[in-house]
Amino acid sequence: MSFIPRDRPRRLRRTAALRALVRETALGVDDLIQPLFVVHGREVRREIPSLPGVHHLSVDTSLDREADVLVAAGIGAVLLFGLPLAKDPIGLENFAVDGIVQQALRRLHDRHPDLLLITDVCCCEYTSHGHCGILDPTGVDNDATLDVLGRVGVSHAAAGADIVAPSAMMDGQVGAIRAALDAAGHHDTAILSYAVKFASAFYGPFREAADSTPAVGDRRGYQMDPANGREALHEAALDEAEGADLLMVKPALAYLDVIHTVRARTSLPLVAYNVSGEYAMVKAAAERGWIDERRVVLESLLGMRRAGADAIISYHALDVARWLAESPG
Numbered sequence: 103m104s105f106i107p108r109d110r111p112r113r114l115r116r117t118a119a120l121r122a123l124v125r126e127t128a129l130g131v132d133d134l135i136q137p138l139f140v141v142h143g144r145e146v147r148r149e150i151p152s153l154p155g156v157h158h159l160s161v162d163t164s165l166d167r168e169a170d171v172l173v174a175a176g177i178g179a180v181l182l183f184g185l186p187l188a189k190d191p192i193g194l195e196n197f198a199v200d201g202i203v204q205q206a207l208r209r210l211h212d213r214h215p216d217l218l219l220i221t222d223v224c225c226c227e228y229t230s231h232g233h234c235g236i237l238d239p240t241g242v243d244n245d246a247t248l249d250v251l252g253r254v255g256v257s258h259a260a261a262g263a264d265i266v267a268p269s270a271m272m273d274g275q276v277g278a279i280r281a282a283l284d285a286a287g288h289h290d291t292a293i294l295s296y297a298v299k300f301a302s303a304f305y306g307p308f309r310e311a312a313d314s315t316p317a318v319g320d321r322r323g324y325q326m327d328p329a330n331g332r333e334a335l336h337e338a339a340l341d342e343a344e345g346a347d348l349l350m351v352k353p354a355l356a357y358l359d360v361i362h363t364v365r366a367r368t369s370l371p372l373v374a375y376n377v378s379g380e381y382a383m384v385k386a387a388a389e390r391g392w393i394d395e396r397r398v399v400l401e402s403l404l405g406m407r408r409a410g411a412d413a414i415i416s417y418h419a420l421d422v423a424r425w426l427a428e429s430p431g
């Protein structure tokens with residue numbers, strides 16, 4: 103034996119109590135947001151093939167039962183997506199009083215008044231062409247789309263949304279929605295901006311779930327180029343200035359550096375979206391027995407927290423809540 107180290111970080115890894123004492127980051131049930139997909143129909147609870155364990159739910163006892171299970175597990179917030187009865191170029195059901203998301207908001211609010219209700223505000227699930235806004239001959243008309251997004255935000259707030267989350271990546275969408283909400287008296291409805299949303303292949307399973315693949319073209323004209331980290335700071339700063347209450351980075355796993363840098367530049371709460379493709383990959387590998395699902399999921403979500411996310415939207419949320427209840431940390 104020749105060299106005897108003086109510095110020994112292993113001293114603090116020796117026992118579980120030591121490791122717990124010096125642990126820097128925690129993942130808790132309060133950090134989790136569960137996405138839900140609501141559909142028309144009766145007693146529908148249909149598993150989404152590309153998202154095993156996630157279901158299309160009708161707004162009746164199917165949704166009630168799901169919400170009861172989430173609340174019992176300690177989940178405090180859900181993010182709602184709706185599939186309309188019919189699609190059209192503007193997406194009229196998106197801001198209809200009896201739209202599917204509006205129905206779900208009223209039902210959830212009655213049944214679980216303390217559950218935080220967050221809604222996705224976008225056009226792609228509702229439009230016949232599948233784009234996130236209103237089309238003109240050259241593409242998506244940014245400013246015409248702002249009017250629609252404002253109407254959607256107001257209609258969600260009126261139906262009981264606590265937080266509206268614009269995801270269309272139109273310029274000015276946060277300012278437009280804030281102005282529309284305030285004009286309608288919804289001063290207390292918060293805005294969670296999908297400020298930094300990349301044009302990502304990791305949304306694939308979601309587009310099957312939401313039936314929202316663009317009929318022609320793609321979303322690269324409005325969602326961000328995955329190569330750009332500096333631009334993420336610009337997007338985040340703009341949305342903060344327009345009045346966003348919380349910011350989001352999406353997807354999460356391939357963008358942990360972006361979460362980290364946005365965290366350093368804003369004092370707003372920051373949310374990471376652990377998207378559908380990230381979920382589906384873990385599920386597929388776990389099904390084959392190639393990875394330990396529980397450990398991989400907890401490690402991934404902890405990584406998002408360590409990178410700087412305060413809260414995480416994840417299809418794994420319910421499972422994580424149950425795992426944390428079995429053995430916290």
Ligand code: PBG
Nearest residue numbers: 224226269304305308377378379
């Ligand atoms: C709507 C929207 C999308 C997602 C959230 N909101 C799809 C998209 O932008 O194409 C993706 C969520 C996921 O993949 O889990 N614009």
